[in-house]
Each structure stands twice: as structure tokens, then as C-alpha cells.
Amino acid sequence: MEKRLSSDRRYLLERVDDAAVVQLYADGFASLPLREKVLTWHLYLAALAGRDIYYDQRHARALDMRAVLEAIVTHPEGIDGTVLQEVRRYTKLFWINSGPYNNVTARKFVLRVTREDLIEAASVAAGNGARLSLGENDSVERLIDRLAPMFLDPSVDPTVTSKTPGPGRDILKASSNNFYSGVSASQLENYVERYGLNSRLTTDNGRLVEEVYRIGGRYDREIRRIVGHLRDALPFAEPSMGEALRALIRFYETGEDADRVAYDIAWVSDQESQVDTINGFVEVYMDPRGVKGAWEGIVSYVNQAKTRDIQALAANAQWFEDRMPWDQRFRKPDVAGVTARAIEVVVETGDSGPLTAVGINLPNDQAIREKYGSKSVSLTNVSDAYERSTPEAMRVEFSWSREEAERAKKWGGFAQELTTAMHEVIGHGSGRMAPGVTEPPHRLLGEQYSSIEEARADLVALYFLPDAKLVELGIVPGDQRDEIVSTEYEYYVRNALVQLRRVREGTQIEEDHMRNRQMIVNWLRAHTSAVEVRRRDGNTYYVMVDADAFRDGAGRLLAEVQRIKGEGDVAAARSLFETYGVHFDPALRDEIVARVDRLQLPSYTGFVMPRLDARRDSAGVIVDVEISYPCDLETQMLEYSAFARRDDVLEPPSAAR
Numbered sequence: 001m002e003k004r005l006s007s008d009r010r011y012l013l014e015r016v017d018d019a020a021v022v023q024l025y026a027d028g029f030a031s032l033p034l035r036e037k038v039l040t041w042h043l044y045l046a047a048l049a050g051r052d053i054y055y056d057q058r059h060a061r062a063l064d065m066r067a068v069l070e071a072i073v074t075h076p077e078g079i080d081g082t083v084l085q086e087v088r089r090y091t092k093l094f095w096i097n098s099g100p101y102n103n104v105t106a107r108k109f110v111l112r113v114t115r116e117d118l119i120e121a122a123s124v125a126a127g128n129g130a131r132l133s134l135g136e137n138d139s140v141e142r143l144i145d146r147l148a149p150m151f152l153d154p155s156v157d158p159t160v161t162s163k164t165p166g167p168g169r170d171i172l173k174a175s176s177n178n179f180y181s182g183v184s185a186s187q188l189e190n191y192v193e194r195y196g197l198n199s200r201l202t203t204d205n206g207r208l209v210e211e212v213y214r215i216g217g218r219y220d221r222e223i224r225r226i227v228g229h230l231r232d233a234l235p236f237a238e239p240s241m242g243e244a245l246r247a248l249i250r251f252y253e254t255g256e257d258a259d260r261v262a263y264d265i266a267w268v269s270d271q272e273s274q275v276d277t278i279n280g281f282v283e284v285y286m287d288p289r290g291v292k293g294a295w296e297g298i299v300s301y302v303n304q305a306k307t308r309d310i311q312a313l314a315a316n317a318q319w320f321e322d323r324m325p326w327d328q329r330f331r332k333p334d335v336a337g338v339t340a341r342a343i344e345v346v347v348e349t350g351d352s353g354p355l356t357a358v359g360i361n362l363p364n365d366q367a368i369r370e371k372y373g374s375k376s377v378s379l380t381n382v383s384d385a386y387e388r389s390t391p392e393a394m395r396v397e398f399s400w401s402r403e404e405a406e407r408a409k410k411w412g413g414f415a416q417e418l419t420t421a422m423h424e425v426i427g428h429g430s431g432r433m434a435p436g437v438t439e440p441p442h443r444l445l446g447e448q449y450s451s452i453e454e455a456r457a458d459l460v461a462l463y464f465l466p467d468a469k470l471v472e473l474g475i476v477p478g479d480q481r482d483e484i485v486s487t488e489y490e491y492y493v494r495n496a497l498v499q500l501r502r503v504r505e506g507t508q509i510e511e512d513h514m515r516n517r518q519m520i521v522n523w524l525r526a527h528t529s530a531v532e533v534r535r536r537d538g539n540t541y542y543v544m545v546d547a548d549a550f551r552d553g554a555g556r557l558l559a560e561v562q563r564i565k566g567e568g569d570v571a572a573a574r575s576l577f578e579t580y581g582v583h584f585d586p587a588l589r590d591e592i593v594a595r596v597d598r599l600q601l602p603s604y605t606g607f608v609m610p611r612l613d614a615r616r617d618s619a620g621v622i623v624d625v626e627i628s629y630p631c632d633l634e635t636q637m638l639e640y641s642a643f644a645r646r647d648d649v650l651e652p653p654s655a656a657r
């Protein structure tokens with residue numbers, strides 16, 4: 001159905017250290033009706049308009065740092081070649097990770113030049129006409145001195161999010177993100193924010209103050225521009241989407257939680273629109289308390305063909321719920337409105353790009369999920385680009401047998417896409433809290449919540465993957481079921497080993513999805529006969545040897561993980577992750593790193609997004625929206641930053657249309 005031009009297409013664009021840069025394609029966009037294209041255009045501008053909010057949330061100095069870097073790389077004439085090359089390397093990593101912290105390890109990476117080199121480079125760039133943001137009586141030297149500790153010293157603000165900083169250390173003091181300023185977790189023990197999701201907490205004479213993200217509050221400028229583009233989108237939106245957009249605008253205006261709730265409900269109730277957007281303060285992974293929302297912007301449209309498959313899953317959500325391997329009291333009697341779609345992403349910014357998830361399930365508000373359901377999406381063009389840019393060596397190196405590597409090649413893409421869909425559609429949407437438990441689970445479980453919830457969703461998918469129901473629904477071909485199950489289980493087990501490459505420093509895992517996957521595999525190793533650790537030629541392999549034992553173990557672990565969530569048993573959660581999910585053997589990690597480095601395999605991927613352009617007639621009316629693919633990270637990142645600096649809103653005044 002889609003145009004596939006894979007032969008002459010570039011997916012892998014470049015490597016920067018252990019990051020891959022890959023172009024994302026959105027083939028269905030060109031055939032959308034004009035109204036939906038124009039809608040997408042305005043939402044796309046709204047997504048670009050908020051990007052800098054996320055940089056600022058990652059670190060208070062991130063935008064100043066980016067301005068210096070971009071001044072240098074755009075005005076390089078006369079800068080020492082070695083210094084410039086290092087600045088370019090660092091800047092690319094900075095763009096990919098939206099700031100100075102590695103998104104996977106949460107640790108800071110540094111620029112390997114001296115203070116003097118940096119002052120010299122910035123001065124030359126300024127001489128070449130670059131505009132540095134200098135205050136009164138300021139100098140390039142003073143500017144660099146303010147930023148140098150962040151650029152150059154690995155011990156200054158070393159971690160963006162530290163959920164387990166070690167005994168006696170405060171999770172907020174140990175985390176260098178900008179959700180809090182001068183606030184410790186102990187100060188917040190009996191404090192409930194009025195604007196939990198959308199404020200920065202600071203203190204004024206020892207009194208806690210919430211700086212609310214809203215028009216007239218923190219990020220006023222960015223939010224005003226977002227709202228301007230959302231208003232421009234309104235005339236092109238379906239009625240149900242229009243309602244959601246109006247609710248979102250209202251939330252951006254007031255910042256009040258009641259308006260956030262109204263927006264979440266309106267957004268989840270919009271089931272008709274082919275084009276959709278997520279624009280706001282959404283995921284709470286970056287906050288060690290799991291309360292503050294990182295800003296993200298996503299614009300997408302539905303992939304009809306792939307959506308048919310996963311809607312079959314959603315339509316049978318109750319069937320799966322009734323057979324969950326957990327205690328009766330955690331079963332939902334009526335699974336509400338779990339909708340599932342395969343989407344193609346047009347743009348992702350902030351917390352959702354250039355690094356992106358492959359599946360999303362929102363809203364996060366548990367009360368709304370229980371009452372109104374949730375929307376689940378698989379990002380099919382992202383999965384596709386991942387698959388097409390993955391080097392063959394990645395599968396071969398960590399597979400015990402040639403059969404395993406061949407299965408991975410043949411069924412890997414299919415099995416992972418299906419498991420992701422199940423994770424989102426019947427995983428996150430499932431289960432309920434124990435009777436009498438009224439506190440939301442993220443409050444009860446604190447910093448353990450995200451990992452528990454991700455583990456729960458993964459285990460639901462792994463547990464049901466072999467089920468005959470999937471064959472009956474026409475999702476899995478019956479004669480290939482065992483192969484597909486083996487492929488996924490083998491991949492899952494292998495991944496616990498392979499993912500260690502992403503944690504090049506330290507001996508513990510911070511990222512929630514990684515913790516959950518490490519925990520599941522290590523738990524299966526300890527409690528079942530599904531996984532064997534083997535060695536050959538000095539290399540370690542995790543080998544899945546018994547799919548039945550794997551499924552049985554996944555079911556038992558799932559029952560316990562659901563109990564932990566449903567009762568809010570934080571002690572059990574902590575113990576589960578401390579035992580199986582957080583710590584790893586650094587010698588094993590070193591082996592894995594050496595193997596991937598020898599093969600030059602990437603640890604993570606940043607995506608270059610498609611680019612949209614509006615074509616107008618002489619009266620200024622948009623007559624088409626064209627999509628193109630820049631195939632260059634630097635071009636796109638500089639374009640996005642330039643867009644943020646504009647004082648105007650890109651669009652002519654609404655009256656012109």
C-alpha cells in the first residue's frame with residue numbers, strides 16, 4: 001500500500017560516538033487529504049514551538065550552552081581544526097540528547113577541550129558575526145567561565161536523574177535537572193503541590209514556591225507560541241479533536257489541574273481524528289520523584305493497514321483481562337475503551353525526539369485511565385527505521401546459534417512490533433488497584449513506580465504472546481507461532497546482555513525500561529529453567545532454552561508485580577529491583593562494550609524528523625503541505641533553534657486565511 005523506496009533511501013546517516021543518527025520517513029503523509037495536511041502543519045509548528053522548554057527542564061544552563069555551541073558551529077572560519085571537530089562531536093551529542101546528559105544513562109558527557117580553547121573558539125565565532133547572549137559588562141570570557149563547569153568538568157552536576165543516589169543522599173539534591181531549585185526531597189515529604197505536573201519548585205526565604213508552566217508563568221513565551229499554532233489548527237480539526245485542542249489551550253492558559261483533567265478526558269475521547277497530537281507536560285521519568293512532567297510534542301497520523309491488527313487486540317482486551325495470571329481482586333470487570341492504533345510520526349520534539357519511544361500509552365493519570373480508558377499507539381515508521389538501520393552484526397554477535405540469528409532476522413521486526421503493541425494495548429491498560437487502596441500507585445511506589453509499571457506491561461505481552469488467542473484473531477500465523485515466540489523470548493533474553501552497552505560508566509542502571517528488562521531476565525534466570533548463561537571463546541551468551549518455562553515464569557512474576565502495584569507495596573518493589581534490576585557486573589558490561597565497539601554497533605539512535613513546508617497561493621491560503629527528508633542532523637537542529645528565536649509566529653495573521 002505504501003511507497004517503499006528503501007533501496008535508494010538512506011536510513012543510517014552517521015555515527016557520533018555510540019549514537020546512530022537515522023532518518024525517519026512518513027510515507028503516508030503525501031496522500032492525506034489537504035485538510036488533514038494543513039491540520040498537521042499547524043500542529044507541527046506547535047510541536048517545534050515548545051522544544052526549548054524541554055532543554056531548560058533538563059538543565060538550567062542547557063539553552064545557554066546550546067547557544068554557544070551553535071554560535072561556534074555556524075561561524076567556524078578561523079577556529080582551530082581539532083577544537084572545531086571536538087565541538088562538532090559534542091554538539092551533535094548535545095542535540096541528540098537535548099542537553100548535556102546521556103538520555104539512557106542519565107550521566108553528563110563532557111566537551112574534551114580546555115577552557116582557553118573554548119574561549120578562543122567562541123571569540124573567533126563572535127568575531128565572525130555570531131551573536132552570543134552577553135549581558136551588560138559581560139565578556140566572552142565571563143560567559144564561558146559561567147558555563148565551563150557544565151561543559152568541561154564531569155564532576156559538576158553529573159546526573160540529570162538519580163533515583164538511587166546511595167544511602168543518606170537526597171534524590172533531588174543528587175539530580176541536576178531543572179524541575180527543582182534548592183529543594184530537597186525531605187522538604188517535600190508532607191507537601192502536595194497544587195501544580196504537581198506542571199511547575200518548577202523553588203524556595204523563597206525557606207518557603208516553597210511553585211513556578212507554574214502556563215501563559216503568564218514560567219515558559220510564557222514558548223507556551224504563547226504553542227497556543228497560537230493550536231488556535232490556527234482549530235478550523236481544520238474534527239469536532240472531537242477541536243474539543244481536545246480547546247481544552248489543551250485552556251490548560252496552557254490556567255495551568256490548573258482541573259483543566260489538565262478536562263484535557264486528558266477530551267483527548268482520550270477523541271477517537272475519530274486520523275491526525276493526532278501530544279503536546280504538553282507528559283512523562284515523569286526525568287523527575288526522580290515521578291511527579292513533574294517533561295514537555296514533549298508529537299504529531300502523527302494513523303497507519304490504517306497496521307491499525308486493523310492491533311485493534312483486534314483492543315477489541316478483545318476484556319478476554320485478556322479475564323485471564324490475567326493475577327489475583328481476582330486486581331481484575332477489571334470492565335476494561336474501558338482501550339484503543340490501539342498504528343501511527344506514523346511526522347515530528348517528535350522535546351522529551352519525544354530526536355530520541356523516541358516505539359510505543360506510547362496515555363494519559364498517565366490512573367483515575368482517568370480507569371474511567372475513560374487510554375490511547376495506545378505503536379510508532380510504526382520509527383520501528384521500521386530502527387529495523388532498517390540495525391546492523392546485521394548486532395543479531396549475529398549475541399545469538400548462541402545460527403538458527404537464533406536467522407529467526408531474529410526473519411521474525412524480529414514482526415515479533416517486536418507485536419510485543420510492543422501488546423505492551424501498550426493490553427499491558428498498561430490492564431489491572432486495577434486493590435479494594436480500599438485510594439492513593440494513586442505513583443504516590444505509593446514513588447521512584448519505583450515507573451519501573452514496576454513498565455515491567456507489568458512487558459510481562460503481560462510476554463505472557464500472552466504464545467496464546468492461541470492471537471492465532472484465532474488472525475494476528476499470528478498458526479504454523480509460525482512457535483518460531484515467533486522463540487524469536488521474541490530469545491531477543492528479550494539477549495537484550496538484557498546487549499543493553500549493558502548503553503551504561504558505559506558506573507555499575508547501576510537508572511533508566512526505567514532498562515531496569516525492568518534487566519529485572520525480568522535476572523528473575524527468570526534465578527527462578528526458572530528458561531535461561532542459560534553460556535560461554536564460548538571468552539564471550540558470554542544468554543540463551544533462551546525453554547519457552548514453556550519462560551511463559552510460566554513470566555506469569556508468576558506478573559502476578560507478583562501486579563500485587564506490588566495494586567497494594568502499593570514499595571518495599572517489595574525496591575527489593576525486587578535492587579536484587580534483579582539495578583546492579584550489574586561491571587566486568588560483564590566491559591565485555592559487552594568491547595564486543596559492540598569491535599563491531600562498531602550503536603548504543604542508541606537519534607532520529608532526523610521529516611520536514612514540512614506549507615505552499616500558499618497569492619492570497620496566503622495554504623494549498624498544499626509538502627514533506628521532505630533533510631537527511632542531516634545539523635541542518636534540522638539549527639533550523640529548529642532558529643525557529644525558536646523568531647519573535648513572530650511563523651504564520652500570517654489568521655484573518656489572511
Ligand SMILES: [Zn+2]
Pocket residue numbers: 423428453454457
Ligand atoms: Zn510502557
